[in-house]
Amino acid sequence: MLGENEIKVVNEVFKGLKNPIKLINFTQELECQFCRETREILTELVGLSDKLSLEVYNFQLDKQKVEQYQIDKIPATVIEGEKDYGIRFYGGPFGYEFATLLMDVVEVSKGETDLKPETKAALKKIDHKVHLQVFATPT
Numbered sequence: 001m002l003g004e005n006e007i008k009v010v011n012e013v014f015k016g017l018k019n020p021i022k023l024i025n026f027t028q029e030l031e032c033q034f035c036r037e038t039r040e041i042l043t044e045l046v047g048l049s050d051k052l053s054l055e056v057y058n059f060q061l062d063k064q065k066v067e068q069y070q071i072d073k074i075p076a077t078v079i080e081g082e083k084d085y086g087i088r089f090y091g092g093p094f095g096y097e098f099a100t101l102l103m104d105v106v107e108v109s110k111g112e113t114d115l116k117p118e119t120k121a122a123l124k125k126i127d128h129k130v131h132l133q134v135f136a137t138p139t
Contacts, residue, residue, distance in 0.1 A: 001041050006098075010048050013102045017051045017109040024078035025056045026071045032059075034092035038075040041093060051109065077101070081108040097136060 002010065023042050027035040039056060046054040057065045059074045069078050069088075077089040079101075087108055093101035107113065115123075 001037065002044050007048065010045065010102065013106060014049045014051070016106045017049060019081055019109050019111055020051050020053070021105055021109050022078075022080045023052060023054045023105075024065075024069065024080060025054065026059045026062075026066065026069070026074050026076040026078075027056060028059045028074060032074050034094075035075045037094070038077065038092045041098075042077060045105075052105070079104050079108045082111055100136070 023046065025039055025042050027039050029035070042054055046052045059066060059071065059076075065071075069076075069084070071078075071088070073090055075090070075092060077093070078084070079087040079089065085108060087104055089097075089101055089104065091097070113120075
């Protein structure tokens with residue numbers, strides 16, 4: 001799915017990977033728009049770096065993993081580094097969202113953020129679980 005130019009860009013971006021990353025893909029074969037394509041692109045990405053690995057689970061059959069990672073829709077990709085930071089990518093990583101996926105992989109690989117110290121301090125004061133979602137659309 002990736003062309004020669006995209007592979008060059010990905011290889012350049014992946015130079016920023018510090019620690020191993022596990023991509024965990026939740027999919028199913030029937031009645032899932034973009035599941036097959038998402039799995040294919042993740043497989044290609046993993047082939048471009050020895051710091052990436054891929055696990056694939058069936059959303060209908062692998063209920064323990066679905067519950068463990070709190071997946072509620074597919075296609076879904078968990079981006080897990082040294083620990084699970086709760087990063088979930090839902091939908092197909094196509095178009096502009098491909099760059100978002102790549103940056104998420106690099107950031108999780110670092111194991112830290114570029115947030116300012118005062119932002120980190122403010123976030124530490126949150127004493128309850130927060131569910132943050134970012135929606136994007138190509139339109």
